[in-house]
């Protein structure tokens with residue numbers, strides 16, 4: 539067996555949602571960028587794993603604001619028909635938003651972390667969310683159910699209870715952990731600095747397939763590339779009061795960027811060459827680990843996917859990779875499809 543015979547299973551994950559404070563536009567920040575991104579991936583036989591923010595859908599459904607709900611539901615069904623994966627993503631603030639059907643919505647920052655809610659609230663939100671996705675897709679595929687979860691804003695401090703409710707609702711995989719990453723604020727936090735970047739592992743009863751992340755002292759340089767800067771500039775105009783930065787002034791935001799000592803494989807911000815290097819390094823480090831393949835999860839967000847043309851370069855680089863590259867959804871890895 540050659541050292542490169544084990545396949546690399548590459549997952550393009552996408553968090554599918556409006557901005558963190560509930561602002562944004564479903565066409566501009568979800569439907570149009572996702573449709574284009576999916577068409578670029580399809581050119582190369584790749585598929586998205588779409589982590590759908592279900593709270594947003596349930597909130598607008600409760601207001602009967604179908605202009606917000608229906609276009610998203612149509613896109614999710616179309617994506618599923620084309621073979622893309624549809625999975626679960628929850629920002630719990632949506633479940634506590636004050637219902638109003640006039641004027642702009644402004645989500646509160648609390649509760650930021652689903653796992654810190656009381657057990658009955660957590661259970662209720664998870665089962666409602668899983669059932670929503672099942673109902674949405676069962677007309678196309680009666681056997682469908684979401685198998686994977688990603689926590690909103692990567693926050694899941696009380697993982698043990700959260701995972702037990704996820705398991706009860708049929709979830710088998712978590713893809714929240716970004717090894718080495720850390721964030722602290724007055725309203726929410728996560729700390730994955732104790733995790734090493736492994737291919738996958740069992741975590742409190744779920745299979746953890748982490749987001750590809752690398753320790754990097756000067757990670758800011760990886761965000762300073764043409765596409766990354768263009769995206770950052772546009773997003774800063776469209777989304778002025780970023781929820782995670784509300785406590786910080788301009789200097790505080792710059793300090794946060796310069797102090798960041800990890801680089802997440804975010805294909806909206808990081809240059810294709812750097813992502814390719816991260817994938818290759820990860821593969822070489824884990825090719826001898828157990829399992830039939832080396833899974834790698836990249837991350838993007840619909841609300842920052844305005845310049846997906848740059849992915850042509852990543853696919854071009856992947857065509858020269860020495861190992862077989864399989865483009866899979868995260869649930870394919872679990873079911874070994």
Ligand SMILES: [Zn+2]
Nearest residue numbers: 553555690691
């Ligand atoms: Zn999110």
